[in-house]
Amino acid sequence: MSETLLKVSGLTMRFGGLLAVDSVGFEVKQDEVFAIIGPNGAGKTTVFNCVGGFYKPTGGEIVMDGKPITGLPSHKVAHHGLVRTFQNVRLFKQLTVLENLLVAQHTQVESRLLPGLLKLKSYRQSEADALQRAAQWLDFMGLREYANREAGNLAYGHQRRLEIARCMITKPRLLMLDEPAAGLNPQEKRDLQHLIDQLRREFGVAVLLIEHDMSLIMGISDRILVMEHGKPITTGTPEQVRNDERVIKAYLGEE
Amino acid sequence: MANNTLKNAFMAAVLTAVIMMPVFGLQLIRQGVQTHLEPRWDIVGGAAAVVFVFQLIRPWLAAPLKRLKSHMPVLPSAPTKGRKWLILLIIAAAVIWPFFSGRSSVDIATLVLIYVMLGLGLNIVVGFAGLLDLGFVGFYAVGAYTYALLYHWAGWGFWEALPFSGAVSALFGFVLGFPVLRLRGDYLAIVTLGFGEIIRLLLINLNFFTGGPDGISGIPKPTVFGYEMTRRASEEGTQTFHQLMGWTFDNQHMVNYLYLMALVLALVTLFVSTRLIRMPVGRAWEALREDEIACRSLGLNPTRIKLSAFTLGAMFAGFGGAFFAARQGMVNPESFTFIESALILAIVVLGGMGSQIGVILAAILLTVLPEIAREFAEYRMLMFGLVMVLMMMWRPQGLLPMKRPQVELSK
Numbered sequence: 001m002s003e004t005l006l007k008v009s010g011l012t013m014r015f016g017g018l019l020a021v022d023s024v025g026f027e028v029k030q031d032e033v034f035a036i037i038g039p040n041g042a043g044k045t046t047v048f049n050c051v052g053g054f055y056k057p058t059g060g061e062i063v064m065d066g067k068p069i070t071g072l073p074s075h076k077v078a079h080h081g082l083v084r085t086f087q088n089v090r091l092f093k094q095l096t097v098l099e100n101l102l103v104a105q106h107t108q109v110e111s112r113l114l115p116g117l118l119k120l121k122s123y124r125q126s127e128a129d130a131l132q133r134a135a136q137w138l139d140f141m142g143l144r145e146y147a148n149r150e151a152g153n154l155a156y157g158h159q160r161r162l163e164i165a166r167c168m169i170t171k172p173r174l175l176m177l178d179e180p181a182a183g184l185n186p187q188e189k190r191d192l193q194h195l196i197d198q199l200r201r202e203f204g205v206a207v208l209l210i211e212h213d214m215s216l217i218m219g220i221s222d223r224i225l226v227m228e229h230g231k232p233i234t235t236g237t238p239e240q241v242r243n244d245e246r247v248i249k250a251y252l253g254e255e
Numbered sequence: 256m257a258n259n260t261l262k263n264a265f266m267a268a269v270l271t272a273v274i275m276m277p278v279f280g281l282q283l284i285r286q287g288v289q290t291h292l293e294p295r296w297d298i299v300g301g302a303a304a305v306v307f308v309f310q311l312i313r314p315w316l317a318a319p320l321k322r323l324k325s326h327m328p329v330l331p332s333a334p335t336k337g338r339k340w341l342i343l344l345i346i347a348a349a350v351i352w353p354f355f356s357g358r359s360s361v362d363i364a365t366l367v368l369i370y371v372m373l374g375l376g377l378n379i380v381v382g383f384a385g386l387l388d389l390g391f392v393g394f395y396a397v398g399a400y401t402y403a404l405l406y407h408w409a410g411w412g413f414w415e416a417l418p419f420s421g422a423v424s425a426l427f428g429f430v431l432g433f434p435v436l437r438l439r440g441d442y443l444a445i446v447t448l449g450f451g452e453i454i455r456l457l458l459i460n461l462n463f464f465t466g467g468p469d470g471i472s473g474i475p476k477p478t479v480f481g482y483e484m485t486r487r488a489s490e491e492g493t494q495t496f497h498q499l500m501g502w503t504f505d506n507q508h509m510v511n512y513l514y515l516m517a518l519v520l521a522l523v524t525l526f527v528s529t530r531l532i533r534m535p536v537g538r539a540w541e542a543l544r545e546d547e548i549a550c551r552s553l554g555l556n557p558t559r560i561k562l563s564a565f566t567l568g569a570m571f572a573g574f575g576g577a578f579f580a581a582r583q584g585m586v587n588p589e590s591f592t593f594i595e596s597a598l599i600l601a602i603v604v605l606g607g608m609g610s611q612i613g614v615i616l617a618a619i620l621l622t623v624l625p626e627i628a629r630e631f632a633e634y635r636m637l638m639f640g641l642v643m644v645l646m647m648m649w650r651p652q653g654l655l656p657m658k659r660p661q662v663e664l665s666k
Binding site: 052053054073074075078079083084086090091092093094095096098099100102103104105106107109110111113116117119123127131147148166167170 | 527530531534535536538539541542545546548549550551552553554555556557563662663
């Protein structure tokens with residue numbers, strides 16, 4: 001068994017009178033693909049937002065690699081190696097594809113003012129490196145030819161890939177994908193499955209994802225957490241989950 | 256259709272008459288101590304007639320105007336080969352120009368350059384980072400008063416005070432930015448608007464320190480490497496610049512010198528902001544303007560990035576303010592009213608948000624045109640408003656919309 005990377009325990013999120021997430025707990029191991037599924041409104045995205053630091057959870061604990069990150073603002077969570085994509089793609093639409101990848105490297109490059117204003121050697125080197133890394137990722141994603149285009153003008157499938165590239169260029173340890181297959185055609189879905197697999201193998205990144213597309217989920221997940229009405233129903237391998245009566249009931253209703 | 260046009264035109268004419276009546280229709284005529292109210296129906300009637308006719312023929316005007324819209328120039332994207340030389344040529348022309356022209360035009364040009372400086376500074380905040388700042392003049396005032404007060408209380412000269420003016424303004428930007436920058440859009444605009452007014456009211460009411468509404472006068476002009484540019488040296492035994500050079504004294508020298516200094520400061524501002532937008536911090540500003548949540552998810556600290564834009568913008572306003580104080584020779588709170596903020600913002604919007612060349616063009620337009628049309632000085636704000644409305648209707652992206660400095664990736 002590999003080591004635990006992310007550990008969430010007793011996570012609770014309450015919006016006024018609505019209990020959106022009720023004591024959810026799960027663990028994501030290193031280089032594991034972990035999926036959260038559940039009917040609409042089950043609280044999956046709320047879990048994501050809590051883990052990513054966009055909401056302050058009402059209760060519970062989130063530990064990343066032994067360090068507590070509960071309630072940290074999202075940009076600090078990102079520094080711990082948790083980076084996410086969004087349900088509806090959030091690219092910097094008026095920036096070019098290349099610039100999207102350069103911005104994402106902000107914390108890695110020389111961003112102080114004086115070296116940049118004076119074009120010191122350290123600055124030029126860091127910019128050249130950033131450009132190099134961006135180019136590599138564009139090649140990897142097959143987006144090289146669109147490098148100088150505005151990101152908002154890309155085809156939807158390409159935008160999704162660019163968003164994942166933008167996350168990966170920050171060198172995350174846990175990649176969180178919020179419905180990455182939404183709006184993709186069957187071919188693009190197969191490509192996505194291949195991509196997630198490749199990311200895990202080549203870059204050793206763990207993946208936490210929310211998805212509705214069952215064939216995708218069953219195909220790539222190591223373990224799955226099923227949620228309903230904010231509560232966890234069960235956690236297990238795709239095989240276990242598929243045969244779990246409570247899961248079937250949650251999706252299809254009682255007989 | 257035609258019926259509708261007629262109805263519209265009639266309504267517009269009536270409205271015009273109603274609006275015009277109190278403003279132009281009832282003229283106050285003063286004869287000695289007595290004041291008469293003289294109705295001028297001819298003006299009101301004339302204006303209503305003009306509006307009526309215009310509204311009638313508007314449908315026929317729409318087509319050619321639409322064509323005009325699509326033929327406005329856009330800056331070429333990639334830097335072309337000769338551009339560097341063109342820029343150098345323009346700078347050289349700008350340097351030589353004052354020696355061949357009159358005093359008043361050089362004076363106006365200096366004013367233009369101050370606005371260029373302010374416009375480029377605000378462009379960082381509004382154009383690049385997308386933070387609507389309606390109190391920019393506050394930082395301008397801080398810069399001007401920093402120099403004025405340092406001179407008044409400590410006897411500092413322009414060159415010693417200049418870096419301090421920038422620094423103090425930047426500090427104000429930083430301190431104000433901390434609590435304010437978590438606000439967004441309209442809220443930020445309102446708070447900055449309030450801040451600008453607070454600064455002005457403080458300057459008026461801190462009588463003992465700032466001289467209140469009278470301000471501070473007798474502020475010295477910049478020296479040339481320590482030599483004064485005045486008819487006589489202020490201290491016994493020191494030389495003035497014209498004595499040093501063996502020239503006869505001429506006021507024009509001072510005017511030219513101020514112009515050249517303003518040119519240098521404006522060029523420095525242009526250079527710095529051009530570099531900034533190509534640097535990581537500039538990219539972060541633009542990214543933040545596009546999508547703050549995505550920025551945060553990537554580990555960018557939004558508060559820090561906004562603060563840097565706010566602080567840098569304030570710093571340039573501070574430099575502009577110090578120079579303004581030196582040029583005027585006096586400062587008072589009257590120079591830093593809201594209308595000034597609005598003018599600077601108008602320069603940025605008119606030029607095209609984020610577009611540096613556009614901002615420079617707009618600064619020239621909005622400063623020179625009112626000077627040329629002095630006879631119409633009373634209608635200045637009217638024209639100003641009209642230009643703004645027309646711009647927003649036909650060219651909302653500004654005179655020369657921004658073409659972002661793109662980092663190109665060779666294929």
